[in-house]
Amino acid sequence: MGDVSSETTYKYERIADDIDHLIECGALQPGDRIPSVRRMSRAREVSISTVLQAYYLLEARGLIRARPRSGFYVRSDLPSNLPEPEISTPDPDPTQVSMRELVSMVVLKDATNPALIQLGAAHPNPALAATEKLNRTLTVVARRMGDESGLYDYAPGCEALRMQIARQSLTAGCSLSPEDIVITSGCSESVSFCLRAVCDRGDTVAIESPICFDTLQTLEALGLRALEIPTHPRDGISLEALRFAMQHNPVSACLVISNFNNPLGSCIPDPKKRALVSLLATQEIPLIENDIFGELYFGDARPSVAKAYDRQGLVMLCSSFSKTLAPGYRVGWVVPGQFLSTVRWLKYTSSLAAPTLSEHAIAEFMSSGSYAPYLRRTRRAYERRVTSMSRAVRRAFPEETKLTRPSGGFLLWVELPEAVDSLVLYERAQAAGIAITPGYLFSATDQYPNFIRLNAANWSDEAEAAIDRLGQIIRQLG
Ligand SMILES: Cc1ncc(COP(=O)(O)O)c(C=O)c1O
8 A cells, every 4th residue: 555646535445335334344344235236226325336346346355245145234244343442441540651762662662673573662654644744845935935934833833834734624514713822842841831731749630541651751741640540442431431530630631632532543532522622621630631532533533622612711622743744843822711821931932833834834824725535535535544444453462362443543442362472472563573662651551551552554564574473473472
């Protein structure tokens, strides 16, 4: 799989992918009949031959089989789906975070090592990213701006970009104005500013568990305590558990990755987002919402953000272009609600300004109309990759394995048999030339020793062979 332009979306492929997805998520089971060619043709308003092309493609993928005079059926010899991990049950007490050594040992060493097959770091696929086009846009913008392109762009940052972000927020259920937004040097900086705006050293922050180590590291750096809340792999943070935690602890802020959590892939359903915002508002607790994966949904519509239900300015929405466009451009943003002036001041006093040329290039890319079709292709590409990797895991890993079924993003969270220690697996995998991320990195209290996170973004024949190899190592360890 190469450039995103080769990830075509012909009608027949779209139909095949949709059925493929239903099979993958278990909505269509082995032996089930799939809609007749005629019915599908009417439902999708396409020709009979387009539907047949889709069904032949599914046959070629080994997923369905034609029965003479009866129609098409999901193959009954397909290996059944792996179950999903249960809702997490982390330590109920706030904890001092101490991840620094582990993160330095695992992440910083591996993430950019070209000798390893990268199934670990949550980087987007550079071949899928629009980097070439973005770079060309940057050159044009630099020429047009002349000397101005080298000047500071003080907080709140490039107005043209803030206008584009405000427009884009409509699809997430928000109605923002450019004045609500501060441009940052990435989502991690946005999150850090929000925490600094509403917490003091030693305070407790309620977080989803598991959660990516970037968040845990930021808590550690700011001397904040993590209160890990049970989180479901489908619909995110448990509101009952959060309510209980709020009753028994002084919580200064709550932090969630609302859409396609890293590593769980969970997506808080829209009504639950509204309930989350209301619950926190009862005690005036700010919600720091990380929506960095929100645009990478597989379904027909973008999930909303919790910010859309915020009536008191307590939700602080953070995101960036790191998963969608180019992490190296270092452009993110924050919508800090009632903490706007504090966050603006924090941006100014931390790094004065945002990266001028990167901001203007992205603004131009978005206003040129290139962003929407690019995102459409990229979503399809990641959905296919997640499906392919899930299937490979199912084939290669022991049958006690549990696996998430994300509806967006490009990450999989895998629960291995209890006997498998993910740090030992990490070391063995590395010796075999494969990078994975061990579960220890996703909790401040070592909740996930037998879990790993896999990144499907770089799916390839080589990655498939790496999954087979990982499966062998896991069997040896288990
Ligand atoms: C959930 C989440 N937040 C933040 C980041 C970092 O984002 P940025 O590169 O925009 O700082 C990552 C990167 O992996 C992430 O997965």
